[in-house]
Amino acid sequence: MSKTAIILGATGLxxxxxxxxxxxxxxxxxxxxxxxxxxxxxxxxxxxxxxxMFELGRHRDKFNADVVFCCVGTTQNKTPNKxxxxxxxxxxxxxxxxxxxxxxxxxxLVISALSAxxxxxxxxxxxxxxxxxxxxxxxxxxxxxxxxxxxGGERAESRPLEFISKQLMKAANFVMFGPLKKYQSIHPDTxxxxxxxxxxxxxxxxxxxxxxxxxxxxxxx
Numbered sequence: 085m086s087k088t089a090i091i092l093g094a095t096g097l098x099x100x101x102x103x104x105x106x107x108x109x110x111x112x113x114x115x116x117x118x119x120x121x122x123x124x125x126x127x128x129x130x131x132x133x134x135x136x137m138f139e140l141g142r143h144r145d146k147f148n149a150d151v152v153f154c155c156v157g158t159t160q161n162k163t164p165n166k167x168x169x170x171x172x173x174x175x176x177x178x179x180x181x182x183x184x185x186x187x188x189x190x191x192x193l194v195i196s197a198l199s200a201x202x203x204x205x206x207x208x209x210x211x212x213x214x215x216x217x218x219x220x221x222x223x224x225x226x227x228x229x230x231x232x233x234x235x236g237g238e239r240a241e242s243r244p245l246e247f248i249s250k251q252l253m254k255a256a257n258f259v260m261f262g263p264l265k266k267y268q269s270i271h272p273d274t275x276x277x278x279x280x281x282x283x284x285x286x287x288x289x290x291x292x293x294x295x296x297x298x299x300x301x302x303x304x305x
Contacts, residue, residue: 086113087150089283090189092137092180095119097235098195099155101276103130111284116149138171140179147183151191151283154180160208169207174215181222190225193279198231198266198294220290228282233294234269266295277301 089106093099094117106112107127117123117132118140135143137156156176163169177194184192194215199206202213216229278300282292287300 087111088114088116088148090116090118090147090149090152091155092118092140092153092176093155093157094125095121095123096155096157098272098275099153100125101273102153102155102279105273105276105280109280114149116146118143118147137176140176141183144183144186147180147189148187149189151193152180152184152189153279153283154192154194157195166207170211173211174218177215178218181219181224181227184224185222191283192219192222192224192226193228193230193283194219195230195232195275195279196291198233200231216291226286227290228279228287229291230275230279230297231291231293232270232275232297233267235275236269236271266293268294270294270297274298274301 089112091099091103091106094103100123103115103117103123103125106115107125107129113129114131115127115129117130118135118137119132120134120137122132122134123130133143133146140147154177156172158169158172160169163172181192181194183189196216197209197212199209200212200216201209202217204210204213219229220227275297278292278297281300281303289296292300
């Protein structure tokens with residue numbers, strides 16, 4: 085039986101790769117998008133809702149699917165206002181998780197960060213950790229939290245500082261082995277592929293760290 089997927093953040097870096105992967109996936113006959121801007125990707129499978137993402141809870145009647153992929157996220161460089169940053173990286177995923185509970189959706193996959201820690205003194209890490217905690221409190225049957233390291237790939241908009249960080253991480257990847265391997269940068273399509281596979285096959289852990297994401301993505305290679 086074909087399924088319906090919801091993608092939050094389909095116009096973002098990882099979300100766009102995930103959308104491209106789900107379109108030819110015969111497991112899905114409908115892909116519902118909630119975004120603030122339209123995707124340039126076209127398919128008869130897509131049902132797109134352009135909304136204020138901070139008001140996602142107002143659209144619970146359209147929030148019905150078999151699986152929800154939450155790929156939203158920003159950076160402190162792009163969103164220096166901490167209040168807005170928290171609305172994006174905490175508010176949207178937690179609202180989506182609560183809608184899953186309300187609408188009896190049993191599969192929720194969300195992108196967090198390898199550094200997530202709700203006790204951290206660093207705002208970014210603490211926000212991600214608090215998001216994870218709040219999501220898990222919803223007790224959705226199949227919840228998977230993806231914790232990538234620095235995400236590589238090219239964004240549509242220019243982010244000079246992030247670009248420099250990515251170039252440094254590429255160089256550092258060559259010396260990161262053993263316990264440090266999980267800190268290597270990761271391509272967004274690798275995350276997208278792993279999310280697609282975990283949604284289909286499940287996984288033995290709730291939190292999936294960056295090196296495990298790579299292993300999942302390569303499992304069928």
